[in-house]
Amino acid sequence: MTNELIADLEWRGLLAQTTDRDSLLKDLGTGPVKFYIGFDPTAPSLHVGNLVVILVMRRFQLAGHLPIALVGGATGLVGDPSGRNEERTLNTESTVSKWVENIREQLSRFLDFDSAVNPAVMANNLDWTKSMSALEFLRDIGKHFSVNQMLAKDSVSSRLESGGISYTEFSYQVLQAFDYLELFRRQNCRLQLGGSDQWGNIVAGLDLIRKVEGGSGHALTIPLMAKSDGTKFGKTAGGSIWLDAEMTSPYAFYQYWINTDDADVERYLKVFSFKDHSELERLLDTVKVNPGAREAQRELAREVTSLVHGTDQCEKVEAASKALFGQGELKDLDIETLSAALSQLPKVTINRGEEFPTWVDLIAASGIVDSKSAARRIVKENGAYLNNEKIAGENFTPTEQNLIHGRFLILRKGKRDLASVEVL
RNA sequence: GGCGGGUUGCCCGAGCGGCCAAUGGGAGGGGACUGUAAAUCCCCCGGCUCUGCCUUCGAAGGUUCAAAUCCUUCACCCGCCA
Numbered sequence: 055m056t057n058e059l060i061a062d063l064e065w066r067g068l069l070a071q072t073t074d075r076d077s078l079l080k081d082l083g084t085g086p087v088k089f090y091i092g093f094d095p096t097a098p099s100l101h102v103g104n105l106v107v108i109l110v111m112r113r114f115q116l117a118g119h120l121p122i123a124l125v126g127g128a129t130g131l132v133g134d135p136s137g138r139n140e141e142r143t144l145n146t147e148s149t150v151s152k153w154v155e156n157i158r159e160q161l162s163r164f165l166d167f168d169s170a171v172n173p174a175v176m177a178n179n180l181d182w183t184k185s186m187s188a189l190e191f192l193r194d195i196g197k198h199f200s201v202n203q204m205l206a207k208d209s210v211s212s213r214l215e216s217g218g219i220s221y222t223e224f225s226y227q228v229l230q231a232f233d234y235l236e237l238f239r240r241q242n243c244r245l246q247l248g249g250s251d252q253w254g255n256i257v258a259g260l261d262l263i264r265k266v267e268g269g270s271g272h273a274l275t276i277p278l279m280a281k282s283d284g285t286k287f288g289k290t291a292g293g294s295i296w297l298d299a300e301m302t303s304p305y306a307f308y309q310y311w312i313n314t315d316d317a318d319v320e321r322y323l324k325v326f327s328f329k330d331h332s333e334l335e336r337l338l339d340t341v342k343v344n345p346g347a348r349e350a351q352r353e354l355a356r357e358v359t360s361l362v363h364g365t366d367q368c369e370k371v372e373a374a375s376k377a378l379f380g381q382g383e384l385k386d387l388d389i390e391t392l393s394a395a396l397s398q399l400p401k402v403t404i405n406r407g408e409e410f411p412t413w414v415d416l417i418a419a420s421g422i423v424d425s426k427s428a429a430r431r432i433v434k435e436n437g438a439y440l441n442n443e444k445i446a447g448e449n450f451t452p453t454e455q456n457l458i459h460g461r462f463l464i465l466r467k468g469k470r471d472l473a474s475v476e477v478l
Numbered sequence: 479g480g481c482g483g484g485u486u487g488c489c490c491g492a493g494c495g496g497c498c499a500a501u502g503g504g505a506g507g508g509g510a511c512u513g514u515a516a517a518u519c520c521c522c523c524g525g526c527u528c529u530g531c532c533u534u535c536g537a538a539g540g541u542u543c544a545a546a547u548c549c550u551u552c553a554c555c556c557g558c559c560a
Contacts, residue, residue, distance in 0.1 A: 282516085283516080285505090291488095291505080291506055291507085309514075312514065313514060313515070314515075315515055315516060316513095316515055316516065317515085317516065318515095319515090345513070345515075346512080346513040346515090347513080348513060348514080348515075351513095351514090351515080375514080378514095379514055423507090425524085425525065425526090426525085426526075427523095427524080427525060427526075427528090428507080428523085430528090431507080431508075431522065431523075432507080432508065432522095434508090434522085435507085435508040435509065435521070435522065436508070436509060437507080437508040437509070438508095467507090467508085468507070468508060468509090469508090469514060470514045471507095
């Protein structure tokens with residue numbers, strides 16, 4: 055038995071593990087299946103790592119299935135031990151509930167909630183856990199869990215070896231299992247998706263459903279994104295790449311994608327792009343034939359940035375990138391293009407008539423170096439540029455003559471770190 | 479509860495009274511090469527009003543001309559014995 059959706063996911067490298075494959079294929083082939091993915095509020099925003107799973111959700115919806123986006127208002131209060139070797143610090147209820155709202159808003163960008171046929175719905179596990187008493191929980195849910203099995207779960211056993219785990223985090227798998235049970239009961243949800251680190255938690259849910267309701271459901275996990283150089287996907291020296299425009303500017307977001315290694319671009323495109331197979335094959339071919347053109351990276355950056363920040367925003371940052379990294383003279387850019395491009399960068403303003411600060415002071419003020427010492431080091435190491443021209447000497451101070459269109463200066467550190475100065 | 483070991487810069491980890499802003503590795507940054515890629519090679523990598531000064535070696539006190547290094551107390555971690 056084959057199924058177009060599953061075959062496609064497999065082609066894209068998005069399948070890690072599933073429960074009984076034939077029966078899953080049968081259900082997916084028979085009609086729309088209700089499925090869910092949970093997102094715990096562990097930060098103010100989702101990040102590009104979450105995007106992998108979110109987009110799989112979108113693929114399921116496009117294939118006609120019914121998504122439930124579950125926000126972990128309850129589980130976020132407890133903390134998932136999966137993939138961590140240390141206990142989490144608990145966040146306050148008000149913090150978590152604020153993050154829940156942010157995550158809801160972000161999820162809503164990727165799913166269709168208004169579809170007449172198969173609209174997505176939101177859920178929050180706080181709804182069925184908040185009012186439950188500890189005694190009810192222990193008697194009705196806890197009774198079905200064998201501690202022996204719970205201890206055997208990777209997420210727990212690895213923690214037992216590395217410094218221990220609190221009762222709170224130990225209970226996490228029970229809470230997540232309970233979620234699946236509730237969604238099974240309330241909405242007839244029969245499939246849970248998640249990152250491959252979630253396998254244990256998902257299966258715990260299936261066990262619970264079998265024991266309590268005698269029912270059965272499916273599990274499907276998605277491989278965790280890895281980079282070819284072994285570093286973590288979605289992280290830079292500056293931290294995570296967030297979906298929130300305040301936390302990671304659309305410009306920085308676009309830059310993250312356009313800087314993708316050749317070695318990774320194929321996997322990324324398959325995971326993040328919604329282009330059809332033949333178009334993807336063509337793009338991947340360009341990587342082999344003319345890697346220098348970086349067409350695949352450009353398309354990847356464009357598609358993901360549009361998806362997350364909208365096509366308007368994407369066009370702006372794309373134009374900015376083109377202008378700032380283009381071969382032409384900055385002076386030749388018209389003022390609208392230039393000022394639009396610069397608006398995407400960290401910015402320092404100085405008042406007209408005031409004396410210009412040194413390059414070092416300006417770049418330090420822009421925040422793209424950590425300290426003035428670091429800024430001086432850059433100059434000493436020959437990585438300091440003003441308007442794309444190298445400057446020499448740490449006392450270098452721009453003058454009126456350097457202003458582009460009488461208003462702007464472009465500071466650059468190294469190859470690609472830019473900031474703008476505007477004289478008002 | 480008893481005995482012993484540990485806590486060093488973003489991470490790992492040397493140092494065990496002055497030569498220590500502190501060896502080495504990783505991460506990170508700059509340069510060269512190239513393609514806003516990777517690999518490679520070279521350099522840098524606490525801060526500042528920068529030939530000097532200031533703040534760092536779990537915390538607080540103390541000894542000393544001088545402490546990351548010695549002493550005391552406290553906190554946390556890790557072994558062994560109860």
